Amino acid sequence: MRGPNRAGLPASRRSTGFPLFLPTTLPGVSGRFTSGTMKRTTKRLLVDLSLTGQTEAGSAVYAWEICHRLMRQAMPMQVLPLTSPFRVLGRTGIRRKLNGLLRDLLWRPVLAGLEARPDDCFLFTNTFVPRKFWRRKFGVVILDLGAWHDRALLSWRGRLGTRTLPAVLAHAAHIFAISEYTAQDVARAFAIPRHRITLAPCGLSEAFLDPPAPLATINTVPLPPRYLLHVGSLEPKKNIPFLLQVHAQLRRQDAPPTPQGDARPPCKLVLTGGESWHDAPLRQAIAEHPYAEDIQILGRVAPEDLPALYRQASALVFPSLLEGFGLPVIEALSQGTPALVQANSSLTQFGAFGATVLDDFEPGAWVRGIQEILASKTRISEKHKQAVRETFSWDRTAAIIRRTMLDIM
Incomplete structure (x- = not known):
């Protein structure tokens, strides 16, 4: 699933970039899940939408579509989108490079999920899971292992991100794969029991x-x-x-x-x-x-x-x-x-x-x-x-x- 620029995401699919921890609604989703109407004891799932500020590829479409629909289906849990303020999408030159560095060196390791509660759970729609989340309950979606098998398929920043993949998979409470091919590849490459991997394929937008x-x-x-x-x-x-x-x-x-x-x-x-x-x-x-x-x-x-x-x-x-x-x-x-x-x-x-x-x-x-x-x-x-x-x-x-x-x- 797809480098930047598969096709432009609509405004409703684009990361607003700020704040670090968004309100509990997305455009087109009922506001009944706002924090003012939810009890403190409600389970909360934070869904990583940082890709929508980074690319318009299929990976970003996946993140947005899943988060949007999880918010519709949320009860009895509360679903919160988690975004980075440091957008590279639509940026050029020095500003693009600077935002990319701030995202990787400041947002991911330090600021991401800053307002999360100790009992919150997380869903990452890519394998860039910061170390600070490894001791939390989280699920991770694996798109493919192309960069793991051949690092020439990714940019240098993407290649660096693959280095932590074994640790991310080892700490994940559950692993999702977008196709049977990917599921089998993950199980084979990392000796992970197939039952720990659930198929979560792409779909068709309305x-x-x-x-x-x-x-x-x-x-x-x-x-x-x-x-x-x-x-x-x-x-x-x-x-x-x-x-x-x-x-x-x-x-x-x-x-x-x-x-x-x-x-x-x-x-x-x-x-x-x-x-x-x-x-x-x-x-x-x-x-x-x-x-x-x-x-x-x-x-x-x-x-x-x-x-x-x-x-x-x-x-x-x-x-x-x-x-x-x-x-x-x-x-x-x-x-x-x-x-x-x-x-x-x-x-x-x-x-x-x-x-x-x-x-x-x-x-x-x-x-x-x-x-x-x-x-x-x-x-x-x-x-x-x-x-x-x-x-x-x-x-x-x-x-x-x-x-x-x-x-x-």
Whole structure:
């Protein structure tokens, strides 16, 4: 799950950044859980939302969606969002670097949870659990172990954070994993009994449950009549250079115009995601691509625009090297859009929902798969769309987490 800039979080999903300990309501959530109406003896669960001030990737979406729904389901416990005042999202230059350092050196080890009571319980939606919480009751959500197995997949700050992962898992009262692949990987890598790990998968936001209105432009960029779509950050593990190879080969094999001059418009490649770490070489490769005029970078996309962006795409192309879950895949499938993924990590699970799972990172195989979809104008069946919507539910995942956390409080 996904480096910064998967897509822009709405205002209601963004960390306000201050205070250190937020009120007990989020936008869109009933205020009946405010501290003035709760007894002192009520159990309290503090949910870490610091990621929402750090990235707009799927990891931040997960944190916000779970916290939002836990607050709806909270009784008989009180759910409180915990955020950092030191935002790096939307910051640039020295201010971004300074806020990142203050978050890691001041907020996490010192200020986080400063107003917590001794009997409070915590839920961390990432593995950056400060040492001061190791003796408290806490649950932790594991997205994937990609950085543990290959530290080149993360920035230097992220790599430093993986060093405490064994201790975090050893001290956690319970461990959640967002896919069976991740659960098995955690159990195998750290010799943790599988029963200590509970599946808590991603879900579909409400925007994906109803047919979206068509869109002509996103971020003032006109959407082409035919396009392949990649939703995610531009970080290395997303394997965008491979996708550029596939697109170049696909364009070279496009059918030539007929003698009458008729030709289908070229199938363009549309990428989402704003600035990401270590993305300068990729942006240079895009600028030098032989079909650069057919590649569009939309930047951050508002969540309310994502369903239409998926629905109007010919296919989602998602050649990621590793995913703890793969949220864009179920979002695309829910809109009837075919998805092509590589047979690795958690992505193999989506074959059961109509996705095309390719065995190799071989450009020719991907080109053939795309050409078949374009030629037949393939769409995902209603049966598979319904299966995706019924299987992946944020409310169901929040209920699983809620029951488990109540048991350990």
